Amino acid sequence: MPETPPLPVSRRSVLAAAALAAPGAARRPVVTLLGDSITAGFGLPAAQALPAQLQAALARLGSDAVVRGAGVSGDTSAGGLARVDFSVQRDTDVCVVALGANDLLQGLEPRVTEANLDRIVVRLQARRIGVVLAGLAAPPAVGRSYARDFDAAFAAVARRRKVALYPDLLAGVGRIPRLNQRDGIHPNAQGVQVIAGRLAPAVARALRARA
Known part of the structure; x- marks a missing residue:
């Protein structure tokens, strides 16, 4: 039986395969978003959700990081833990x-939220994973005392565990109708773009600290 001639292989594909197989080839850094419906991209296609938009924002800052979504709609801090x-x-x-965010919507005690977040950060640090803790600014409607204690929970964890704090994930977006979906809670694609652009510098700094 005659031999089958080999399939033509482009020079580009050979070089790409060699780069992948080369020992010591650079690995792209990985960022994971552990969160709820906002990081899960509620109501949005994947290309417009926070993981994709944050990856694009990081690329504009010169980072080749891969951003993974690990958001579950409705998740509380206990669910994340x-x-x-x-x-x-x-x-x-x-x-x-x-x-x-869902702790806030359910009116959970801020001390419970703080304890859960603290345990999440400790577990990540035990695995030598860098952390950026994204806080939330409680709206005045929840009451001044509750809002103060809720806001302080994030700062307390960041201070105690010496991790970067991004004070308000929804800064520049929350309670702005044109940047949110019809429910007034979840950001639309434009709102997510704002979030990603503001969050990206903090994430880029955390990545540089790991280099």
Whole structure:
């Protein structure tokens, strides 16, 4: 039986394969977003959701990081704590912890939210994963005392565990109708773009600290 002639291989494909196989080839850093419906991209196609938009914003800052979404709609800080070990994969360099919105909506005690966030950060640090803790600014409608204690919970964890704090994930977007979906809670694509652009510098700094 005559031999089958080899398929033509382009020079580009050979070079690409060689680069992938080369020992010591650079690995792209990985950022994981551990959160709720906002990081899960509620009501948006994947290309417009926060993971994709944050990756694009980081690229504009010169970072080639891959951003993974690990958001579950409706998740509280307790839910994030229950799944942090398997939702945040071991090759993660930096994890953005963006939980607490549903704690706020449910009126959970801020001390409970603080304790859950603290345990999440401790678990990530034990795995040598960098952390950016994304806080939230409680609206005045929840009451001055509750809002003060809720806002302080994020700062307390960041201070105690010496991690970067991004004070308000919804800064520049929350309660602005044109940047939110019809429910007035979840950002639309334009709102997510604002969030990504504001969050990206903090994440880029955390990545540089890991280099």
